[in-house]
Amino acid sequence: MSIITNGEQAREIMNSIIDSSSSLPCFCTESVYTTEAIFKGAKAFKTEKNIRGQLPLIIAFTASYNDRQQLKNYTGLADPKEGILAVKSDIERLARDNGPYDDIDVIVHLDHAQPGADNWIIEGYRDFISSVMWDCSHYSLKDNIRMMNDFIAQYRSDFIIEGAVDEIYNYNASNERTGVVDNITVAGTAFDYYQKTGVDLMVANLGTEHRRTEGTVKYHGREALEISKLVGRRLVLHGTSSLDTKDLENLSADGIVKVNLWGNLESVPGKVLAEQLIKELEHQLSKDKIEELIGDKYLDKTMLSKSFKPSIQYLTEKYRRDEIYLPVAASIIKQFYEYLY
DSSP states (O other): OOBOOOHHHHHHHHHHHHTSSOOEEEEEOSSHHHHHHHHHHHHHHHHHTTOOSOEEEEEEEESSOTTOOHHHHSSTTOOHHHHHHHHHHHHHHHTSTTSTTTTEEEEEEEEEEOTTTTHHHHHHOTTTOOEEEEOOTTSOHHHHHHHHHHHHHHHTTTOEEEEEEOOSEEEOTTSOEEEEOOOOOOHHHHHHHHHHHOOSEEEEOOSSTTSOBTTBOOOOHHHHHHHHHHHOSOEEEOOOTTOOHHHHHHTTTTTEEEEEEOHHHHHHHHHHHHHHHHHTGGGTSOHHHHHHHHHTTSSOGGGGGSOOOOOGGGTSHHIIIIIIIHHHHHHHHHHHHHHHO
């Protein structure tokens, strides 16, 4: 089995990346399609680069995180407990011994784990998950540090532990919330957080869409580099869909050792699907339906010149999966490895 279920073994893999000049992409999933694409893209990269031995891969998902509850979305039942069963089954199937991807070492990561709400996953799936972001950023930095220390004391040997050196709210002297803040993390704050917690990895606010700053989205590479000079290559970047190629290629040098991606895995294939469906409309809809859409001004009369031959081939899940989603998403996975690893 190529799933790394031991926290110390997972930490060894991550420490080898920290000590190198490379970084690891971390791909979030909320569907079996995305899970398959992640494996497919990683394998394509490994094959093309003729990498011997095992290729490390991080697959992640969120649970109770308000911004995106990926385990809840993983099945049509809208139940995170069904989601964890489904994603566990999918990853174990794809990573099984003598399976198609048994040359890939998988670290399963619980992203943005919410204290209290997600404890059932922490306790119940230690035989599957070996990395956790314990997200205390909704609390004051003082409470964040205290809660991280409590978590590390209990689970250090079970997981790679990731913390968020960030405050989403202002707090007064009585530790009461006084409003929302959105400040780029400064090196001194990050260093103090690392010294007091000893987390394996840190998420900082570096201006990406993960935490919008002053209404803008801009990656702050200089701040990342300043933090890394003090704590080493321990930074995790969330919200990378907005970065350009130059930014992506410089992340490792800036001290970003783990790079999360999800948005592009949904939006890019979705746009390709929309375009392809429009181009293949004559194979999907009858002439009567096209005339109806022309009457409603969604289409113009040039569509009537097409030869209408609707076919179930263009309407199946297999078509959407094999012709569009998997190849497009897998190519994104492969490209991120090329930028980072």
